[in-house]
Amino acid sequence: MSIPGDVREFLADYPEAEDDPRLNANLGFYTNKLPCKPDNLLIDELHEQWKTDYEKLEYKHGYIQWLFPLQEHGLNIQAQPLQKHELAALKADPHAVERLRHSYTIMLGFYGMQLVSTETGELRRAENWQERYRNLARAPHNNLRISRILKCLSEFGLEKYNAGFLLFVLAEQSENGQLNTPMIRSSMDRWWANCLRNEEERAWVNRVIRKARSQEDFVFTEEVYREAIRRRQETGSLRDAHEET
Numbered sequence: 001m002s003i004p005g006d007v008r009e010f011l012a013d014y015p016e017a018e019d020d021p022r023l024n025a026n027l028g029f030y031t032n033k034l035p036c037k038p039d040n041l042l043i044d045e046l047h048e049q050w051k052t053d054y055e056k057l058e059y060k061h062g063y064i065q066w067l068f069p070l071q072e073h074g075l076n077i078q079a080q081p082l083q084k085h086e087l088a089a090l091k092a093d094p095h096a097v098e099r100l101r102h103s104y105t106i107m108l109g110f111y112g113m114q115l116v117s118t119e120t121g122e123l124r125r126a127e128n129w130q131e132r133y134r135n136l137a138r139a140p141h142n143n144l145r146i147s148r149i150l151k152c153l154s155e156f157g158l159e160k161y162n163a164g165f166l167l168f169v170l171a172e173q174s175e176n177g178q179l180n181t182p183m184i185r186s187s188m189d190r191w192w193a194n195c196l197r198n199e200e201e202r203a204w205v206n207r208v209i210r211k212a213r214s215q216e217d218f219v220f221t222e223e224v225y226r227e228a229i230r231r232r233q234e235t236g237s238l239r240d241a242h243e244e245t
Helices: 005-011 025-030 043-050 054-059 064-068 086-091 095-112 129-138 142-155 160-176 180-190 199-214 222-235
Strands: 113-115 124-127
Touching: 005 054, 005 142, 025 043, 025 086, 025 095, 025 222, 043 064, 043 095, 054 095, 054 129, 064 095, 064 142, 086 095, 095 142, 113 160, 124 160, 129 180, 142 160, 160 180, 160 199, 160 222, 180 199
Parallel strands: none
Antiparallel strands: 113 124
């Protein structure tokens, strides 16, 4: 299965993206000095006012490029592509990185998930998971949002969260039959699973997804998911030492 062009650009660290030192909108937003457009909210205001306002998170679309900036254009012409100097400054600012983590947890709640560990990226179902899963399954524009979120986490040095998300969704699909629509599987298999710059991790995640899709007798369970996340925390790798490469 071919990797989409936007993901290839991401994996290559956006080689065609030029840095314009005059552009600082994302830096201003993530340091809580500049409001996003068109919603005219500072990031701390957006976090507080919208954290459980799922109607706004669903039906408004301009905010997603501000919460998860990338070195690529999106549909909101009032948002600015992330500049390389902005990314360097934001990654060096622990308050900005914490704000990105908060952005991620808000979107997880919107999708019916909860971050168990900020250290490992392990997830579990939120209390309202059934309602939120139904929304995710019927609103495919969220698939594009998830691609953006995963890329942004990687850009900001939080890529450990990506496998935590991907493998949790796989366990829900494989063991529980949740989030298992053709649209979600297609987005996951072509886009989401490739939004990992760590080549070993990307290969392992893709391999286990293919195995779950193709082998009826293989079930990727929640227990296997949690073991893999714990193993990576302890050894640095998702792969079991006895597993064939």
